[in-house]
Amino acid sequence: MEKSIENIWKEGFLKSDALVAPKINNLYSQKSIHIIDKFKRMFKINLIAIVAFSFIFLVVSYFVGVPLMGAIFFVTLMVLVIINKRLLNGLDRIDKGENSYQYLKAFNQWIKKQVAVNKRISTFMYPIIFMSIIIGFWFKDAEGIPLGKRLVNEVLFGFPDTYLLFGIPLIGIVILVLIIGLLAFFGGKIYQWDLNIIYGRVFRKLEELMADIESLNA
Amino acid sequence: MSSDFYNISILPFSGIIIKLCRAYTNSQEDFEDYYQEVCLQIWRSKDNFREKSEWSTWVYRISLNVCLTLLKKKKNNSQHFVSDTLPSDGSEYNNAFTDESLNLLYDAIRKLSEIDRAIIMLYLEEKSYQEIGDIIGTNTNNIGVRVARIKIRLKKILDGKIN
Numbered sequence: 001m002e003k004s005i006e007n008i009w010k011e012g013f014l015k016s017d018a019l020v021a022p023k024i025n026n027l028y029s030q031k032s033i034h035i036i037d038k039f040k041r042m043f044k045i046n047l048i049a050i051v052a053f054s055f056i057f058l059v060v061s062y063f064v065g066v067p068l069m070g071a072i073f074f075v076t077l078m079v080l081v082i083i084n085k086r087l088l089n090g091l092d093r094i095d096k097g098e099n100s101y102q103y104l105k106a107f108n109q110w111i112k113k114q115v116a117v118n119k120r121i122s123t124f125m126y127p128i129i130f131m132s133i134i135i136g137f138w139f140k141d142a143e144g145i146p147l148g149k150r151l152v153n154e155v156l157f158g159f160p161d162t163y164l165l166f167g168i169p170l171i172g173i174v175i176l177v178l179i180i181g182l183l184a185f186f187g188g189k190i191y192q193w194d195l196n197i198i199y200g201r202v203f204r205k206l207e208e209l210m211a212d213i214e215s216l217n218a
Numbered sequence: 219m220s221s222d223f224y225n226i227s228i229l230p231f232s233g234i235i236i237k238l239c240r241a242y243t244n245s246q247e248d249f250e251d252y253y254q255e256v257c258l259q260i261w262r263s264k265d266n267f268r269e270k271s272e273w274s275t276w277v278y279r280i281s282l283n284v285c286l287t288l289l290k291k292k293k294n295n296s297q298h299f300v301s302d303t304l305p306s307d308g309s310e311y312n313n314a315f316t317d318e319s320l321n322l323l324y325d326a327i328r329k330l331s332e333i334d335r336a337i338i339m340l341y342l343e344e345k346s347y348q349e350i351g352d353i354i355g356t357n358t359n360n361i362g363v364r365v366a367r368i369k370i371r372l373k374k375i376l377d378g379k380i381n
Contacts, residue, residue: 005323005372009342012320013233021232022250024224024257033255035287096263096283097276100336101355103283202289209286212333216356216364 035202036091036107043088047081054078061136069136076128080121087114101213108206115195119188126183126190134176227264228257231277237343238278240314241327241335242285249314252288259284271352279353282336326375330368337361338368 003011012018032038054077061070090113094106138148148168155162155169163170196203228235239252260280267276315321327335333354340350347365351358 003319005369005376006342008317008319008323012315012317012323013237015315015317018315018317018320019233019236021229021236022253024254030254030258032258033251033289034259034284035289038289095266096259096280097266097268098283099279099353099355100283100286100333103279103355104286107287206287209332212331213354213356216333216354216360218360 036094040088040091043084043091047084047088050077050081054081065140066136068139069132072132072135073129076125076132080125083117083121084114087117090114101210104206104210104213108210111199111203111206115192119191122187122191123184124187126187127180130179130183223261223264224257227273228260228277231274234274234278234343235281238281238285238339240324241339242288242332244328246314252285255288256281256284275349275353278340282353286332286336322376323372326372329375330371334364334368334371337364338372341365341368 054074058070058074061067061073087110090110094103094110096103098106138146140147142150152164152167152169156164165173235253235256239249239256243249243252260277263280267273271279314324327338330338336354337350340353345353347358347361350361
């Protein structure tokens with residue numbers, strides 16, 4: 001007579017070889033393959049890299065003569081680091097001993113929160129970084145006068161009819177505003193696109209798992 | 219992790235972990251990686267155990283949750299959830315047990331969705347629908363229906379009627 005799956009299960013595991021635990025060596029020193037640990041590692045590496053870069057950039061900008069640019073960069077990136085460090089702490093609060101639905105939900109909520117926060121930051125960050133470059137070079141010393149002022153003088157020399165607003169050519173302001181608008185519009189999208197390339201499948205899988213559990217509640 | 223913790227708190231329950239990890243992997247190498255990772259995560263989470271449930275149930279929860287969200291590196295270095303890496307025929311894993319029927323049953327279980335795998339494993343471990351609902355995090359009303367559907371699907375897979 002054909003065996004039921006219950007009998008196959010019971011009888012199969014009665015055999016002595018069925019449940020031999022594999023040897024575990026140097027467990028703690030091995031690199032974890034768990035997604036939460038992976039996120040933590042990725043986050044920590046990113047944050048350390050940002051802190052190191054912003055310090056180096058601050059020093060270099062001082063010697064290159066654009067300290068304002070370095071200072072704005074530094075403050076902006078430090079805010080980014082502090083916000084993301086707080087987000088990272090949230091990962092530690094996810095309890096793997098919860099039921100699967102709560103666990104997946106907590107992890108999904110963390111991902112959504114970090115994506116939403118970083119998308120919002122990107123909307124501001126790219127324009128701020130762009131403006132810091134403009135401001136940095138505008139006030140860079142060029143033989144006694146700021147580089148921006150000198151540039152305006154040269155433009156006025158070539159095009160005397162140029163309309164100025166707050167001492168800056170209107171066309172320049174329009175171009176600047178356009179670029180800032182584009183950076184603000186695409187900043188969040190660039191972040192989302194970047195994240196989807198790396199973790200898109202993981203995010204989709206999480207949603208699928210949760211939807212499957214939710215279907216049991218329907 | 220101390221060997222005491224492993225010997226006292228994990229090894230007696232290793233059967234649960236082994237059975238689950240086998241269902242979510244398709245090669246001996248992956249199985250050993252997953253087993254180690256589950257042990258590591260049990261050890262890391264041990265302070266969160268509140269004794270609301272039995273230790274074995276808690277180990278089951280951790281093992282299942284970890285298996286559902288593990289990342290493995292494929293040879294091409296891209297990262298996926300384990301289910302994305304399973305070949306459709308589970309062919310790499312045919313000889314995990316000496317019992318051929320058990321091997322075939324596991325191959326069939328690996329063809330189910332992740333949640334269906336969890337449900338049928340819990341059912342085969344003789345957990346009540348209430349316990350299955352508690353571990354998965356769903357109400358128990360539909361568990362019985364789902365178990366019946368999974369068993370029909372498993373039977374069809376074992377009979378070669380579907381892949």
